[in-house]
Amino acid sequence: MRTCVLSREEAPRDGLIRLALSPDGEVLPDVRAKAPGRGAWIGVTRAELEASGKKLKGVLARAFKGAELRIPEDLGARIEEQLQRNALDRLGLEFKAGNIAIGGDRIQEAGRSGRLHLLLHASDASEDGARKLAQAWRVGLDEEGSGRKGLTLPIPRTILSLALGRENVVHAGLTDAKAAARTREALDRWLHFIGPDSTSRPCETASQGASALPSEASDDERQTEGL
Incomplete structure (x- = not known):
């Protein structure tokens, strides 16, 4: 089980989407959950993700333990x-x-x-x-x-x-x-x-x-x- 960082709802990991950090700090989708390192999980829709605004950066900063990160504008599309x-x-x-x-x-x-x-x-x-x-x-x-x-x-x-x-x-x-x-x-x-x-x-x-x-x-x- 994993917890969505935005909704705080728990669900099996196979039903959620993992986000990971690239070496330069860019947040990237890792839908097959194979990238090494710390990850963050989301279970919301694309519309909910794109409407989350500053909340997304805040929850990801906590999930990645304060690491410098950059959220691409087209994350939902990716x-x-x-x-x-x-x-x-x-x-x-x-x-x-x-x-x-x-x-x-x-x-x-x-x-x-x-x-x-x-x-x-x-x-x-x-x-x-x-x-x-x-x-x-x-x-x-x-x-x-x-x-x-x-x-x-x-x-x-x-x-x-x-x-x-x-x-x-x-x-x-x-x-x-x-x-x-x-x-x-x-x-x-x-x-x-x-x-x-x-x-x-x-x-x-x-x-x-x-x-x-x-x-x-x-x-x-x-x-x-x-x-």
């Missing part, structure tokens, strides 16, 4: 970028491990046979397609009428396709329970941080397209990993 990369990297790894089905027919088959554990849709997926897959999932779980449906991600099919290394991926289904739990954990941290309106503002910039590729690391990640 955290969001790393969380998105972490989630999409997880999807890429699970796909390579054979734990993700893509294509409507394969997902429907997995759903109806009870092998579907998590259903994901790109932000630009059609409602009709998403509805059919969700129906197959409910049938396989014997939960017709339950309202269970897939999770719509705040990224379009182009970014989801890059993450999985395939073309035109609109839907994805996790067919292994442990893989679904790992994926959901990474997705939940990302989606919690960007807030409830995230699915209404999907982004597709050049930098985000690059960040979806599991083989490349962002500048922030390289700096954090070198701490």
